[in-house]
Amino acid sequence: MTGRAQVRVCVVGGGLAGITAALELADAGCEVTLLESRARLGGLTHSFRRGDLWVDGGQHAFLRCCTDYLGLLDRLGVRHLTYLQDRLDVPIASEASATRTHLRRNDLPAPLHLSGSLLRHRWMPLRQRLLVGRIALALGRIDPDDPTVDEQTFGGWLRSKGADNRSIEVLWELIGKATLNADADHCSLALAATVFQLGMLQDKGASDLGWARVPLQQLHGDAAERALAAAGCTVRLRGKVSAIVPGDSGVEVTTATDTQRYDALVSAVPPAALERLLDPAVLGLPSDIAARLGLSPIINVHLVLDRPVMDTDFVAAVDSPLQWVFDRTAAAGLQEGQYVAVSISAADDLIGLTNAELRDWAMPHLRALLPGLAEAEVRDFFVTREPEATFRAAPGSARWRPGARTAWPRLALAGAWTATGWPATMEGAVRSGHSAAQVVLDGHFHPAITTEGPRMSTPQHSPSPRTADSELGRAQELTRTLVNPALHKAVDTLDGQERLVVAYHLGFVDTHGNPVAEDGGKKLRPTLALLGAAALGVEPAHVVSAAAAVELVHNFSLVHDDIMDRDRTRRHRETVWSVWDDATAILAGDALQTLAFETMLADPSPHAAAAAHLLATTTRELIHGQMLDMDFETRSHVSLAECRTMAAAKTGVLLSCSAELPAVLTGAGRERRAALAAYGRGVGAAFQLVDDLLGIWGDPETTGKSNHSDLLAKKRSLPISWALEQPGSDPIAQWFSSGETTDSELRRIATELDNLGARDWCRSSADQAVEGAISALHGVDFDPAAVAGLTEMAHYVAGREV
Numbered sequence: 001m002t003g004r005a006q007v008r009v010c011v012v013g014g015g016l017a018g019i020t021a022a023l024e025l026a027d028a029g030c031e032v033t034l035l036e037s038r039a040r041l042g043g044l045t046h047s048f049r050r051g052d053l054w055v056d057g058g059q060h061a062f063l064r065c066c067t068d069y070l071g072l073l074d075r076l077g078v079r080h081l082t083y084l085q086d087r088l089d090v091p092i093a094s095e096a097s098a099t100r101t102h103l104r105r106n107d108l109p110a111p112l113h114l115s116g117s118l119l120r121h122r123w124m125p126l127r128q129r130l131l132v133g134r135i136a137l138a139l140g141r142i143d144p145d146d147p148t149v150d151e152q153t154f155g156g157w158l159r160s161k162g163a164d165n166r167s168i169e170v171l172w173e174l175i176g177k178a179t180l181n182a183d184a185d186h187c188s189l190a191l192a193a194t195v196f197q198l199g200m201l202q203d204k205g206a207s208d209l210g211w212a213r214v215p216l217q218q219l220h221g222d223a224a225e226r227a228l229a230a231a232g233c234t235v236r237l238r239g240k241v242s243a244i245v246p247g248d249s250g251v252e253v254t255t256a257t258d259t260q261r262y263d264a265l266v267s268a269v270p271p272a273a274l275e276r277l278l279d280p281a282v283l284g285l286p287s288d289i290a291a292r293l294g295l296s297p298i299i300n301v302h303l304v305l306d307r308p309v310m311d312t313d314f315v316a317a318v319d320s321p322l323q324w325v326f327d328r329t330a331a332a333g334l335q336e337g338q339y340v341a342v343s344i345s346a347a348d349d350l351i352g353l354t355n356a357e358l359r360d361w362a363m364p365h366l367r368a369l370l371p372g373l374a375e376a377e378v379r380d381f382f383v384t385r386e387p388e389a390t391f392r393a394a395p396g397s398a399r400w401r402p403g404a405r406t407a408w409p410r411l412a413l414a415g416a417w418t419a420t421g422w423p424a425t426m427e428g429a430v431r432s433g434h435s436a437a438q439v440v441l442d443g444h445f446h447p448a449i450t451t452e453g454p455r456m457s458t459p460q461h462s463p464s465p466r467t468a469d470s471e472l473g474r475a476q477e478l479t480r481t482l483v484n485p486a487l488h489k490a491v492d493t494l495d496g497q498e499r500l501v502v503a504y505h506l507g508f509v510d511t512h513g514n515p516v517a518e519d520g521g522k523k524l525r526p527t528l529a530l531l532g533a534a535a536l537g538v539e540p541a542h543v544v545s546a547a548a549a550v551e552l553v554h555n556f557s558l559v560h561d562d563i564m565d566r567d568r569t570r571r572h573r574e575t576v577w578s579v580w581d582d583a584t585a586i587l588a589g590d591a592l593q594t595l596a597f598e599t600m601l602a603d604p605s606p607h608a609a610a611a612a613h614l615l616a617t618t619t620r621e622l623i624h625g626q627m628l629d630m631d632f633e634t635r636s637h638v639s640l641a642e643c644r645t646m647a648a649a650k651t652g653v654l655l656s657c658s659a660e661l662p663a664v665l666t667g668a669g670r671e672r673r674a675a676l677a678a679y680g681r682g683v684g685a686a687f688q689l690v691d692d693l694l695g696i697w698g699d700p701e702t703t704g705k706s707n708h709s710d711l712l713a714k715k716r717s718l719p720i721s722w723a724l725e726q727p728g729s730d731p732i733a734q735w736f737s738s739g740e741t742t743d744s745e746l747r748r749i750a751t752e753l754d755n756l757g758a759r760d761w762c763r764s765s766a767d768q769a770v771e772g773a774i775s776a777l778h779g780v781d782f783d784p785a786a787v788a789g790l791t792e793m794a795h796y797v798a799g800r801e802v
Contacts, residue, residue, distance in 0.1 A: 009440055010035065010253050010260070012241050012277070013268030015043020016426055017414035019224040020072055020433025021266045021440075026231035028441050033262070034233055035255065037240035042221030044386065045426065054215040054332045058300055058386050059324065059343040061178075065198050065206035066427035068434065076223040083313075084210035088114075091312045092174070094123065095368035096319040103174075103316075105204055111136050113204035123170040123318050128163065132171065135161045140201040142193040143610075144421075145670030147660075147677055148617070150398040154192035155184035170318045175200070178324055180423050181296045181345045182393040190670070191393045191423050198422075211313070214331055244277045246408045266436045268414040270388060283406035283413070285779060292400045293417060294392030297385065299347040301362050304380035308338040309372035322365050337379065342366070345389075355383050390424035391417045399674050402779040404435035412439035413779070419671045471789030472796065475531045476523075478540050479547070483526040486548040490595045501588040502595075505559055505576050525550040525658040528683070528793060532676050533662040534786035535777070543662040545603040546611060550658045552596035553619055557626070557654075559589035564630060565715075593619065603665065611665040618657040625649025632716040636737065643721035644685075651691070652684025659683075659790075675780040679790060682773025686798045689766040692717035696750050697759060708746040718765075719758035726756055770798045 007030045011022045014036030022034045040046060046057050062069055064084060073079040090103040101122060105113040111133075118132050138161055142149055154176070158168055168184050172192075179195050180187050199207045212219045228235050236255075244265065245252040251265040267274055271290035274280060280289045301322075314326045322342050329339045342362065344350060350358065359381050367373045391397065401419040404412045414436035415429065422428035491503050503509045510516050526547035530540040540547075561567075562575040563585050569575060577585035596619075600612045628646040632638045659680035663673040695710030695717060710717050714736055723729050724736075735749055753759065773794045777787050 007031065007264065007440075008033070008262045009264045009266065010251065010262040011266045011268060012244070012253070013043070013273075013415070014038070014041040014221075014224070014235070014237075015268060015415075016045060016069075016072065016220065016429040017416065017433040017436070018043075018266065018268030019220070019228070020068075020430045021268060021412075021414050021437040022228055022233050022433075023075060023224075023231055024434060024437035025266075025440060026228070026233045028437075030440070032228075032231075032233040033260070034228060034235045035239035035241055035253070036235070036237050039237050040217060040221045041224045041235070041237070042217055043429075044389065045216045045220050047215035047217035050380075050382070053304065053334060053339065053380075054217075055302065055384065056212075056216045056328070056331075056341070057384055058298055058389065059326050059328075059341055060216060060426055061209055061211045062426055063199050063206060064208040064210065065203065066210075066425070068430040069427045072430050073219075076220070076227050078219050078223045081212065081214045081219055082210050083213050085208040087205075088207045088209060090209070091315045092123070093315045093317055093369055094319040095317070095365060098371065100315075105207065108204065110204045110206070111140065111201045114200065114207075118171075121171060124167045125164075128167040131162050131167075135163060136196070136201060139193055139196050142189065142197075144190040144194045144197070145673065146190070147398065147670065147674045149193065150188050150190035150670070150674075151395050152189040153185055153395050154187040154189050157189045158184060174316055174318060178343065178345050179425065180393045181298060181390045183346050186346075187393050188395045188397055190398055194421065195423060211326075212331060215333075241277055244411075246278070246411045251410050264410040264412070264440045266412050266414055266433075266440065268433065268436070270415060271391070271417055272388065274413075283402070283408050283411065283779060285402055285406075285775075286400070289400060289402075293397060294394060295388050296345075296390050296392045297347050297351040297387045298389040299344045299350045299358070300384040300386070301342040301344070301358060301366075302380070302382050302384065303340045303342075303366070303378055304334065304337060305340065305373070306337045306377040306379055307372075307375070309370045309376050310338065310340060315369075317369055320365055320369050322362070322369060325366075325369070340366075340370075351385060351387055355381075358383050393423055398670060399678060401671075403671050403781060404432065404439045405781055406779050412436040470792060471785055472527075472531075472792035475527050475534070475540075475789050475793075478530050479523050479527045482530070482541060482544050483523065483547045483551065486544050486599070487551060490548060490552065490599050493595070493598075494591055497584070498588055498591045501576055501580060501584055502591055504579070505555060505588060505592075507571060511579055523551060524687075524793070524797065525554050525654065528655065528658040528680065528790075529662050531786055531789045531793060532659045533666070535676065535782040535790065536663060536666060536668050536672060537783055538662060538666050542605075543665055545599050545608075546661040546665050547658075549596040549600040549615055550654065550661060552592050552599065553615065553622070554654060556589045556592035556596065557622055559585050559592065561626065563589075564626070605665050605667075607665050607667050611661055614657060614661060614664050618653050621649045621653045625651070625653070629715070633714065635716070637724075638716040638721055640718070640721045640725055643716060643718050647688040647692075647718060648681070648685065651688040652681050655684035655687060656680030672780055672782070675776050675782070678776035679773045679794075682769050682776060683794050683797055685769035686766040686773065686794065689718055689762050689769065690798060692719050693759060693762045693766075696720075696753060708743075708750060711746045711749055712741055714741070719753060719762040722761050723753050723756050723758040729756060732756070766798045770794045 009025050009030045009032050011018045011032060011034045014034055018034060019041060022032050026032045044058060045060050047054050073082065088105040092101045092103060104117045106116055119129055121129055155168055158172055173184050176192055176195055177183055180191055225235060239255050241253055241255055243254040250261045250263055252259055252261050271293055275290055280287055286292055310327045314324060316324055323345060324343045326341045327338060328341050332339045401417060402413055403419045404414060406413055414432040416424040416432060418432045420428040420431040422431060487506060491499060494502060500513050504511060529543055529547035529550055533540050533543040559576050562570060563577045563582050567575055568578045576588055597612055600615055601608055625646050629650055656677045660673050660677040663676055696708060696719060724733055732749060732752055739745060774791050777790060
């Protein structure tokens with residue numbers, strides 16, 4: 001960014017993310033204004049006075065591997081106000097036993113540094129202790145960036161590896177629950193794997209624990225005010241923002257006192273607060289992003305006692321719902337007695353209780369865990385609640401965590417809820433601040449193409465491929481020059497009759513083997529793969545194997561689909577089974593599938609096996625979708641929800657794979673893989689809706705398919721399933737049950753479906769799917785030209801002629 005000294009940047013939100021972003025921008029020469037609605041900085045990591053006592057709003061520890069957070073402490077000049085263990089040592093107490101144990105590391109390299117302590121972890125059976133090493137090694141091999149990993153629960157995965165409920169409770173949740181703010185059965189495996197890999201499995205010192213020796217307000221908020229002032233930042237406390245209006249040349253920010261215009265803005269507030277300031281759809285996010293991410297609360301129970309009942313700085317609890325108990329006496333400034341704070345994560349069942357109810361609940365557990373409490377006088381008991389402590393680290397949450405870059409120029413996102421590679425921790429918050437600042441400093445912003453709110457102009461649905469000077473047109477030309485030769489090469493490896501049949505189906509030859517002007521279809525899937533590579537900044541030539549493989553799998557499904565549907569024409573000529581026979585067509589389809597995996601596995605990329613695995617799971621789901629489709633033909637009723645599920649498996653999954661496969665093959669990160677997969681799913685939904693529309697109302701001269709083909713087969717397609725759930729659909733239902741399939745009857749039913757609104761519903765639903773697909777591309781670091789091509793592709797899919 002040139003002329004940084006003149007760039008005016010507003011940072012909204014004074015938590016760790018906002019503090020980090022503001023300092024980095026100021027250090028780079030920007031004119032920074034930080035707006036914080038409260039009377040202090042620090043966000044959730046704050047403190048308040050209760051009489052003479054300093055009380056932290058929550059208990060926040062950190063690990064040695066939290067390098068960005070430690071860097072912020074250095075920048076604030078306060079690292080000396082924290083304590084970091086020389087060697088991990090976690091005292092463990094139980095309500096059911098007077099015995100205390102410790103989880104300590106030794107000097108062996110990771111992951112052996114905890115082996116001795118885990119073997120002595122008496123709180124779980126010996127057989128389970130012996131399993132820990134094997135489970136830990138398996139956990140270390142997991143790819144947290146894999147979207148399929150994010151869809152799994154940590155608890156379910158642990159059980160699949162042999163862990164029982166007891167070991168999950170007293171070991172895996174002992175470590176993970178406080179960090180993830182989720183129990184194992186409701187936590188994403190990807191996030192859990194991140195915590196254990198970074199904190200336990202990669203470096204022996206990574207898990208050493210640290211905590212503040214002073215109130216958090218002094219450590220973070222007060223120190224940040226001094227550092228920001230020294231850096232030349234303007235800090236406005238009680239500067240509550242009421243509206244943010246981004247524009248092409250700046251961002252307007254309105255507070256209770258004025259409206260200011262800035263060159264760029266960093267939003268460092270939680271998603272619910274963001275929704276109150278502007279529609280997240282403007283940024284390329286779902287409008288209900290806060291609801292999609294959810295919230296997970298934390299409860300903190302505080303006791304001021306007349307005497308000490310703990311002889312360690314903290315204790316982790318087993319056989320108890322109390323989780324972690326801290327001695328905060330010195331940090332709080334208490335001169336006599338002891339101040340104990342209990343942190344309870346994932347406290348959904350407790351957040352709504354009154355203080356009196358929480359006291360009745362907590363005190364018996366505390367007396368059982370800390371026997372000395374029986375003789376102590378409780379001088380004060382109070383509770384602090386964090387109902388919006390973190391986003392919910394549930395399976396599938398990764399897809400909703402946006403990157404710092406947004407779909408609107410000049411506005412970047414920060415906060416522990418964004419895609420930081422970490423769960424919602426202090427480390428994640430600081431990392432997000434760095435990422436947001438870098439977006440502003442780079443000055444690379446995506447075009448503002450959004451699904452709702454103010455829009456720039458977007459292409460209308462196009463019924464035909466774009467010209468060669470469009471991004472999509474160039475990608476289609478690349479498909480012809482790069483992918484077609486790869487398909488010919490693959491087919492040439494076949495022998496005898498199968499080579500002729502496969503080449504005929506792909507449009508290379510006629511039934512006698514004579515070359516013809518190719519009509520092998522639109523090749524949307526390989527074009528999508530090349531555009532996906534371009535979005536990643538990868539040369540399309542490097543992913544030709546992926547592009548060819550998805551086209552081969554697609555054609556395998558078409559050959560078999562034609563047999564099952566008894567379709568006699570495809571691409572304006574006879575289908576394989578109608579030229580030869582069913583058996584020959586089945587074998588030709590099998591050959592196409594085999595060629596797909598041979599092509600994929602022959603790629604020299606070190607990630608070829610992972611790409612082939614994605615292709616295999618995609619093919620399996622595609623087959624499941626086809627099985628559902630066949631089953632639906634034998635049933636008298638198929639709900640629209642069931643039909644959508646079938647369509648997502650039968651069509652959407654391969655288009656999703658086409659977009660994501662280049663990212664897997666080239667080792668791209670989770671955020672970009674997930675965004676491409678989400679885009680592909682949206683395009684797939686639109687494609688199936690339009691395909692079903694064509695199957696009823698399409699022109700055979702345009703589509704290359706039989707007239708009224710879906711009605712002839714009485715398929716429960718999407719528009720038909722929708723229509724059958726509408727009032728006045730009884731005549732259509734009766735025809736599906738026993739009606740004739742003459743040409744006149746097919747025309748009549750097509751007209752009745754149209755009159756009922758099925759065609760309009762199908763078109764509207766396809767448009768919505770396209771908008772969702774396009775929005776998935778924004779907020780991610782993709783090449784803008786490739787995004788334009790993918791946008792054209794989505795509109796082309798929805799604009800096929802009917």
